[in-house]
Amino acid sequence: MEHKITIYAEEVFHLGFLSITNSMLSAWLLLLLVILFVSIVKIKKRGAPAIVQNMLELISISALDLADSVTGSRKKSAMFIPFIMPLFFFILLNNWFGLLPGIGSIGFIENHHFVPLFRGATADLNTTLALSITALFITHLAGIVIAGVRAHTNKFLGFNFILSIPRELKKRHFAVVIVNPIKFFVGLIEFVGEISKTASLSLRLFGNILAGEILLATIMSIFAFALPIPFLMMEVFVGLIQALIFAILSLVFLSIISESHSDAHENDH
Amino acid sequence: MEDIAKVFHIEWKILLAQSINFCLVAYILWRFAFRPINKILLERTTKIEQGLKNAENAKKELESAKEKAIAIIDEANKNSQKIMQDTLESAEKLNAQEIEKARLESEKIIESTRKTLLLEKENMIKEAKKEIGELIIQTSSIILSDISDKKIDMTLVNKALGKYE
Numbered sequence: 471m472e473h474k475i476t477i478y479a480e481e482v483f484h485l486g487f488l489s490i491t492n493s494m495l496s497a498w499l500l501l502l503l504v505i506l507f508v509s510i511v512k513i514k515k516r517g518a519p520a521i522v523q524n525m526l527e528l529i530s531i532s533a534l535d536l537a538d539s540v541t542g543s544r545k546k547s548a549m550f551i552p553f554i555m556p557l558f559f560f561i562l563l564n565n566w567f568g569l570l571p572g573i574g575s576i577g578f579i580e581n582h583h584f585v586p587l588f589r590g591a592t593a594d595l596n597t598t599l600a601l602s603i604t605a606l607f608i609t610h611l612a613g614i615v616i617a618g619v620r621a622h623t624n625k626f627l628g629f630n631f632i633l634s635i636p637r638e639l640k641k642r643h644f645a646v647v648i649v650n651p652i653k654f655f656v657g658l659i660e661f662v663g664e665i666s667k668t669a670s671l672s673l674r675l676f677g678n679i680l681a682g683e684i685l686l687a688t689i690m691s692i693f694a695f696a697l698p699i700p701f702l703m704m705e706v707f708v709g710l711i712q713a714l715i716f717a718i719l720s721l722v723f724l725s726i727i728s729e730s731h732s733d734a735h736e737n738d739h
Numbered sequence: 740m741e742d743i744a745k746v747f748h749i750e751w752k753i754l755l756a757q758s759i760n761f762c763l764v765a766y767i768l769w770r771f772a773f774r775p776i777n778k779i780l781l782e783r784t785t786k787i788e789q790g791l792k793n794a795e796n797a798k799k800e801l802e803s804a805k806e807k808a809i810a811i812i813d814e815a816n817k818n819s820q821k822i823m824q825d826t827l828e829s830a831e832k833l834n835a836q837e838i839e840k841a842r843l844e845s846e847k848i849i850e851s852t853r854k855t856l857l858l859e860k861e862n863m864i865k866e867a868k869k870e871i872g873e874l875i876i877q878t879s880s881i882i883l884s885d886i887s888d889k890k891i892d893m894t895l896v897n898k899a900l901g902k903y904e
Binding site: 511515 | 750
């Protein structure tokens, strides 16, 4: 029997056309835990809040303050935080879920190969890519909501810069011959930048979490008792930091897109 | 690109499933945990801000009331001083008037008394003259009853009366 950590999530079973991987099972389990958590926790509107509510309040206040330091305005923070906070918690909980005992070690044998039943969802590129694509989608959705479809698409696919050259030349604005093609290419570079943002976000998180799991597995294979504890602690910290990085970068992208559109609006006026 | 997808077992169906999974977790977390918390925090912040604002307003109103009270007291003091001043002035005026009146009255009384006295004096003098004249006549007639005639009597009487005037 072979037991090795793969860089991809193994298929556990099929559900119609969809192959259910162990990372997907982890994500579903986490979804159930979240549902259980929100149904257990009672949020009091009046009176002294319970410990969990107190912690949630503290987290919310800290998150808003942190978001303010990135966006520079409470209005923007309040607009983006409904996406950023759950994103942070989804990644954090998935990162930590992968460190729990039994995750990656309980499974079944298939074709002389051990298949774990659960795998940290963020140790699967499918999950991290899905998260970064969702973040990108939300970012561009915010851009469209703030600036409108035309203005937002023009930022990346600036065909209007090329198309407006003859009109500007009639007005004897000869500089457009040089400036507008540059603007068009800058837009294309921005477009490529958006794709690279997605790749960098997803690969960073995936790489760090997978590396942590491999590191822990290697340390455990050397000596399973006490030795992995410092590494486990480090992975708890890494999980937190990676979740924070992902969430903060997503917030930065949202903030940048809202600011660039605001600037464009001001320039237009 | 396909090779990368193959190596990492990237499938669009799994991507979609994981995206939906994230959206579900995000919705549940936001709807049932963070949104109510944020709402409570917002309400609390609003309440605190309102409370602070009210306290600030109350402080301002208190200061304003104090200033008003001080102004009213000052005004009342000024008024009372003015009233006292007016009262004093009018009292003095009245006093002076009364004194003047009394003085005039007394002068009037004195004058009338003096006139009465003068009249009485004149009357008395007249009566005294008359009586003295009669007495002189009587005395003279007694003394000079036989040696003088009426003409001499009268001359003597007038002479005697001339001494008294």
